[in-house]
Amino acid sequence: MTTELTTITDQILDRNAVLLLANKGEPVTLIGCELDEVDLSDMILNGWVFDQCLFRKAKFVSARLEGAQFISCKGPHADFTSADLVESRFTGCDFNNSRFRGATVSQAQFRRCKLTGANFNDAKALDVMFEETRLNDAKLRNFAFNKQTLKSLDMTNSELQRCDFRGVVFEDCSLRDAILTDARFEGADLRGTDIGGVRLEDARRFKGATISRAQAAELLSELGLHVR
Known part of the structure; x- marks a missing residue:
């Protein structure tokens, strides 16, 4: 019953x-x-x-x-x-x-x-x-996203210190103006995310990640360099 x-x-x-x-x-x-x-x-x-x-x-x-x-x-x-x-x-x-x-x-x-x-x-x-999901202005320190495929996440202005993005594939996402201190991106595919406004010290976190030519040009422009 x-x-x-x-x-x-x-x-x-x-x-x-x-x-x-x-x-x-x-x-x-x-x-x-x-x-x-x-x-x-x-x-x-x-x-x-x-x-x-x-x-x-x-x-x-x-x-x-x-x-x-x-x-x-x-x-x-x-x-x-x-x-x-x-x-x-x-x-x-x-x-x-x-x-x-x-x-x-x-x-x-x-x-x-x-x-x-x-x-x-x-x-x-x-x-x-x-x-x-909208996670803009959210606090996500120490969060582990590793090896996930992230789809349509807006993390604009979010606090992402020490987050683990290793092996992550970003699809239609935004990291614009996010705080990325000590975040890890080894093996990540960032071509599907907006990384505008990333600070120079945070750009170093992208070592080992895949970015597009347009994203590379945007990062280099922060150094006053131009890609032709």
């Missing part, structure tokens, strides 16, 4: 309401629910599905969200600090200026998301996938 999973639709929920659902010990689906500024810290929400929900300034600090799905949700300034987001899925979401600092996002996926200004510093990030 199969157990029917709980689905809650179009409700305004507070911490106590979510806690009652969580205490059942089974995944719950929330559709069109509002949880703005709700504190969900330390809750066990593994496998939950959040569809078209609102999370403005909501707190998920140290929450357990393994395998959770966020679909078309909006959560500007949400706080996922130290949350467990292993194998979670974010699809078509807007979590601009949210905090994922120290979160475990291994094998998580972010597709068609807006993460402008998001803070992923010190996140545990093995095999994370970003696709068609």
Whole structure:
């Protein structure tokens, strides 16, 4: 006999309401629910599905969200600090200026998301996938992207210090004006990314990477040299 999973639709929920659902010990689906500024810290929400929900300034600090799905949700300034987001899925979401600092996002996926200004510093990030996502002005220090194919990522003005881009293939991406101090690009293919505004000291990080003639000319122009 199969157990029917709980689905809650179009409700305004507070911490106590979510806690009652969580205490059942089974995944719950929330559709069109509002949880703005709700504190969900330390809750066990593994496998939950959040569809078209609102999370403005909501707190998920140290929450357990393994395998959770966020679909078309909006959560500007949400706080996922130290949350467990292993194998979670974010699809078509807007979590601009949210905090994922120290979160475990291994094998998580972010597709068609807006993460402008998001803070992923010190996140545990093995095999994370970003696709068609805005990460401009984001903080991604120490992030590992190695050997991935990155598609349609906007990392303009992002903080990418000590990031690992070794073996990465960039397709329709932007690193314009990004901070690349101590980032690694050995074996990377940068021909599909905008590297405009890269500082001379950061251009040295591209040693061992593949760039186009146009990109080479752009880098050399920073030295006052012209390619003919």
